[in-house]
Amino acid sequence: MSTTTDRPAIAMDVFERYESRVRSYSRSFPTVFKKAKNYKLWDINDKEYIDFFAGAGALNYGHNNEKMKKLLIEYLEEDAITHSLDMATVARGEFLKKFDKVILKPRNLDYKVMFPGPTGTNTVESALKIARKVTGRNTVISFTNGFHGMTIGSLSVTGNASKRGGAGIPLNNSVFMPFDNYVDDTSSIDYIEAFLENSSSGIDLPAAMILETVQGEGGINAASYEWLRSIEKICRRFGILLIIDDVQAGCGRTGTFFSFEPAEITPDIVCLSKSIGGYGLPMALTLIKSDYDIWEPGEHNGTFRGNNMAFIAAAEALGYWETNKFSQEIAAKAEMMSSFADYIVHEYPELSAEKRGRGLMQGVACEVAEISEEICGEAFKRGLLMETSGPEGEVFKFLPPLTIDQEGLENGFQIVEDSIKSVLNN
Known part of the structure; x- marks a missing residue:
């Protein structure tokens, strides 16, 4: 049986020669990786790296989680279903039952589960469509520094100028409002209400508002619970659907399964992807309040919305949430x-x-954005994967697997501090 040690060596110039210029992470982390376990990776030179990146939040349960790996191997050996579109399968059914039992019922949440496709942008696109279908309105309010995906609908509610510029066409039917503390630590609630109340504001009554409770790509900006509750009240007052994009902040990343739980709000639609697949396998969910589940059969579909391997891993990952122990550890x-x-x-x-x-x-x-980039570059040289975020890349961010231990965190922190010292002394 082939192993990582007897496969042909791959040099970095292979990617330069054959792959599109659009690639990005192979530029930030210029080495060829071959192996990973929990919060560590190794490259072809056997150099070890601590992971403060976690697949951009897709690996909350670590690399090659042992329990999930065992179940996936057994599933493959049984010649069980791997691809099924939205046909009924045992794996799909078991995931749905466990998700309802472990996640929805204990939180008194009444959502229908939609499988919109394999990625975060798929769930956002479906959320925008169903909100417009339910309300009969076109406009969606999103927020400064928000990031919601790279397809056209998702880009229309994404704030980043460089990502929006890649669309190549005008991005319409969206209006941006200030996120919490966007300017001088002031709330934007009064500002938003004033626009909605004023018939001459130029803003049509929107179908929905979409937001991240913690803006991942936008700079790790965390909305206060008070602000989130106020946004929900505005949505209820004006009959606007509230969409929470929990693609990166969900699945335990902020401590609770849904990032909005401590704010005690109930979104109309929730977008999940990244770590919902458990093992890093492509999977996304759109959770829709039952009253709003008015799709016609096949009205939104996709070839890869039936990733049964992801269903197996995802169901196992839900085991982390059967008690409060995992949340307490986080x-x-x-x-x-x-x-x-x-x-x-x-x-x-x-x-x-x-x-x-x-x-x-x-x-x-950091006040000087370039410093964050330099710190991340120095950290990589010292054996730590860490990326920047924010409109100018001014934030160096910590996004390790939730399963990292105390030693891993302390070792990672030491590399970060050593990298800061190196950059400041140059």
């Missing part, structure tokens, strides 16, 4: 991360930095 690690971020801000005033985020989705924003 909270303890999040406190370590928060303390470290505070330490960096205080100990290195040259960064002119501020702490951002929540749970195991935190970061440090």
Whole structure:
């Protein structure tokens, strides 16, 4: 049986020669990886890396999670169904039952589960479509620095100029409002209400508002629970559907399964992807309040909305949420991360930095954006995967697997601090 050690060596120039210029992460992490386990990766030179990236949040349960791997191998050996579109399969049914039992019922949530396709942008596209279909309205309000995907509908509600520019066409039917604390630590609630109340504001009554409770790509900006509750009240007052994009912040990333739980709000539509597949396998869900599930059969579809391998891993991943133990572990690690971020801000005033985020989705924003990029580059050289976020790449962010242990966090933090010292001393 072939192993990673007896496969032909691959050089970096292969990707330069054959692959499109559009690739990005292979530029940030310029090595060829061959193996990974939990929060560590190894490249073809057997160099070890700590992972503070976690597949951009798709690997909350770590690389090659042992329980999931065992079930996937057994499933393949049984010649069970792998591809099924939206046909009924045992794996699909078992996932649906467990998701209802472990996630929805304990939280008193009444959602229909839609499988819109394999990626985050698929769930956002379906959410926008059903909101418009339910309300009969066109406009969607999104928020400054929000990121919701790379297809046309998702880009229309994404704030980043460079990503929007890649669309090649005008992006319409959306209006942007200020996110919480967007300007001078002030709330945007009064501003949003004023626009909706004023018949001369130029804003048509929207079908929906879409937001991330913690903006991942937008700079690890965490909305306050008070702000989220106020947004929900506005939506109820005006008959606007509330869509929470929990693609990156969900599945435990902020400490609870859904990131909006501590705010005690109930979105009309929830978008999930990334770690919902458990093992890093492509999968997405759109959760729709039952009253709004008015699709006609086949009105929204996709060839790869039946990834049964993902259903197997996803069902196993839900086992982490059968008790409060996993959430408590995340909270303890999040406190370590928060303390470290505070330490960096205080100990290195040259960064002119501020702490951002929540749970195991935190970061440090530097006044000079280029410094964050340099720190991430230096961290990679020292054996840590970490990326930047924010409109100018000004935040270096910590996004490790939720299964990382205390030693892994401490070792990662040490590399971050060593990298900061190196950059500031150059």
